[in-house]
Amino acid sequence: MNVRAVAAKVIYQVVDQGQSLSTALPPAIQKIAQRDGALLQEICFGVLRRLPRLESITHALMDKPLKGKLRVFHHLLLVGLYQIKYMRIPPHAAVAETVEAAQALKKSQLRGLINAILRHYQRNQEQLDKDSITHDAGKYCHPSWILKLLQNAYPEQWEQIIEANHEKAPMWLRVNRTHNTREDYQKILAQIGIETDIHPRAKDALKLTTPCDVTSLPGFLEGWVSVQDAAAQLSVDYLNPQAGELILDCCAAPGGKTCHILEREPNTQVIAMDVEPARLIRVEENLNRLQLCAQVICGDARYPKEWWDGGLFDRILLDAPCSATGVIRRHPDIKWLRRAEDIAQLAILQSDILDAMWAQLKSGGTLVYATCSIAPQENSQQISAFLKRTHDAHLETGTIKMPGCQILPGQDNMDGFYYATLKKA
Numbered sequence: 001m002n003v004r005a006v007a008a009k010v011i012y013q014v015v016d017q018g019q020s021l022s023t024a025l026p027p028a029i030q031k032i033a034q035r036d037g038a039l040l041q042e043i044c045f046g047v048l049r050r051l052p053r054l055e056s057i058t059h060a061l062m063d064k065p066l067k068g069k070l071r072v073f074h075h076l077l078l079v080g081l082y083q084i085k086y087m088r089i090p091p092h093a094a095v096a097e098t099v100e101a102a103q104a105l106k107k108s109q110l111r112g113l114i115n116a117i118l119r120h121y122q123r124n125q126e127q128l129d130k131d132s133i134t135h136d137a138g139k140y141c142h143p144s145w146i147l148k149l150l151q152n153a154y155p156e157q158w159e160q161i162i163e164a165n166h167e168k169a170p171m172w173l174r175v176n177r178t179h180n181t182r183e184d185y186q187k188i189l190a191q192i193g194i195e196t197d198i199h200p201r202a203k204d205a206l207k208l209t210t211p212c213d214v215t216s217l218p219g220f221l222e223g224w225v226s227v228q229d230a231a232a233q234l235s236v237d238y239l240n241p242q243a244g245e246l247i248l249d250c251c252a253a254p255g256g257k258t259c260h261i262l263e264r265e266p267n268t269q270v271i272a273m274d275v276e277p278a279r280l281i282r283v284e285e286n287l288n289r290l291q292l293c294a295q296v297i298c299g300d301a302r303y304p305k306e307w308w309d310g311g312l313f314d315r316i317l318l319d320a321p322c323s324a325t326g327v328i329r330r331h332p333d334i335k336w337l338r339r340a341e342d343i344a345q346l347a348i349l350q351s352d353i354l355d356a357m358w359a360q361l362k363s364g365g366t367l368v369y370a371t372c373s374i375a376p377q378e379n380s381q382q383i384s385a386f387l388k389r390t391h392d393a394h395l396e397t398g399t400i401k402m403p404g405c406q407i408l409p410g411q412d413n414m415d416g417f418y419y420a421t422l423k424k425a
Contacts (some may be wrong), residue, residue: 049141
């Protein structure tokens with residue numbers, strides 16, 4: 001199929017139907033030529049990153065909006081505008097291919113309209129671009145509730161966070177030290193012309209200078225290396241697993257942290273638990289590729305007695321359900337799928353899980369609370385409230401005034417993440 005037509009459908013599924021990009025994109029990739037996969041991803045991610053700006057331009061160019069069954073063609077216009085404004089595709093080619101996409105979507109009668117609108121944009125691009133950033137939505141390309149959250153929580157850094165969210169995320173590798181040290185694997189990559197940088201804190205992390213297909217990485221199929229952001233890799237350092245321990249990875253899917261625990265300390269018994277059966281399939285796949293062994297359990301973290309009777313844990317990694325506001329650069333659809341009220345609801349869920357997991361921890365045990373959020377309500381405020389109501393909890397990261405460690409998007413080229421290490425008296 002025409003890649004622009006497929007892109008318009010994916011964006012329609014995300015923006016109008018509320019599907020996540022990670023749900024809508026994989027089946028769409030199967031419908032196009034393999035060589036067009038990267039182009040499809042670039043268009044879909046790009047449109048969702050700059051959605052308000054493109055919507056503003058479209059509104060200025062049309063007398064009345066496309067509604068109902070024609071909504072997919074509204075998103076096709078966004079696809080065309082994005083190519084002209086942000087991509088290196090020659091404008092005439094972008095217009096021609098986008099016009100042809102209307103025929104692929106079985107509305108050839110709209111070809112003239114799409115052609116006229118895109119040509120109009122070309123002729124008046126400078127003024128239309130200027131007008132599209134006269135309001136906060138177009139200027140910052142974030143919904144107002146996220147802007148308010150960032151401005152309140154990070155008054156000196158919020159614009160820096162916005163810019164980081166617009167960047168393409170780097171490709172980080174996690175080297176499996178049961179096969180190679182990070183430095184040895186870096187040398188192996190250098191020998192075949194793949195350049196990498198070492199992360200200053202994450203001990204197994206390498207950043208590719210140029211992203212590549214994972215299958216081209218030496219030993220990938222044999223489990224030598226995995227793809228995982230450096231911020232997520234820090235979880236194993238905070239957890240600090242030791243031989244002979246019983247460890248729970250709570251809310252484990254898709255299993256990257258479970259595998260990292262076993263790579264770091266193979267002589268542990270690891271339980272990987274998650275509430276979604278479909279996502280646990282990914283955990284099993286990752287364990288199998290890396291030839292690692294963990295017990296995989298489906299259950300609700302709020303009610304551990306329903307799925308666990310094997311004794312208390314030495315360590316628990318609680319990667320709590322969250323707003324994912326720290327990984328917008330990897331998942332720009334989060335901006336348009338999340339709502340302000342989600343934060344409070346998630347904070348209640350996190351609190352319930354945190355209390356339930358604390359009861360499953362041995363005296364002297366360690367619990368690492370983690371999120372990929374940058375909302376204080378889910379992070380520092382969550383831990384402050386937990387410490388006030390939990391007499392046997394001792395904070396080991398940060399201070400009582402500012403508990404835990406907040407990583408902001410783009411910091412050391414990492415995703416936004418939060419960690420708090422708690423010790424049970």
